[in-house]
Amino acid sequence: MRNEILKLLETDSRLTVKDIAAMIGADEAAVEADIKAMEDESIICGYHTMIDWDKVGEEMVTAMIEVKVTPQREAGFDQIADRVRNFDEVHSVYLIAGAYDFMVVIQGKTLREISHFVSEKLAIIEDVIATSTNFVLKKYKDHGVIFQTPSQDERLVIAP
Incomplete structure (x- = not known):
């Protein structure tokens, strides 16, 4: 599940927990906990916006x-x-x-x-x-x- 979450966030960091949960068929609370854990472990190092x-x-x-x-x-x-x-x-x-x-x-x-x-x-x-x-x-x-x-x-x- 982690890899699926990471790939989605890497493509679009604006996705909500609800969106991600629906896209991978997982529970919102589990997705939220996984994202928080990956942030705490510095697997997710930040979020950024691309500007032209x-x-x-x-x-x-x-x-x-x-x-x-x-x-x-x-x-x-x-x-x-x-x-x-x-x-x-x-x-x-x-x-x-x-x-x-x-x-x-x-x-x-x-x-x-x-x-x-x-x-x-x-x-x-x-x-x-x-x-x-x-x-x-x-x-x-x-x-x-x-x-x-x-x-x-x-x-x-x-x-x-």
Whole structure:
């Protein structure tokens, strides 16, 4: 039952306990208790709202910054990740495989804000060796949410 609840909440966190219970054929009290337990166990870590800032007219710049670091003795990558994730600008931090060690996702109102963060906060961390900043030009899908409806096929049908 837990996996069913988690999949439903991951798709739509606005579902009510009543809705979830009806969808999986379970008792409301049992669903509510399960959700509460998963929140207490930090299985459910939070709820969020996806916003298409372009439609609001609010300028929002998203950058994905690859970061190469020197892992610290005995602490490995964790201590550096802790330091990076505590910046307010940071949306996500991932340890990745490849040429870089971390992928840091941040949002700001301007390219200058992003640039300032990278040069004045991130790059000056002692164990940071290199960064590579990639800017999101257009968002098509995020967290399973499609941001623009796919265009209709406007070709004419040719009958034989």
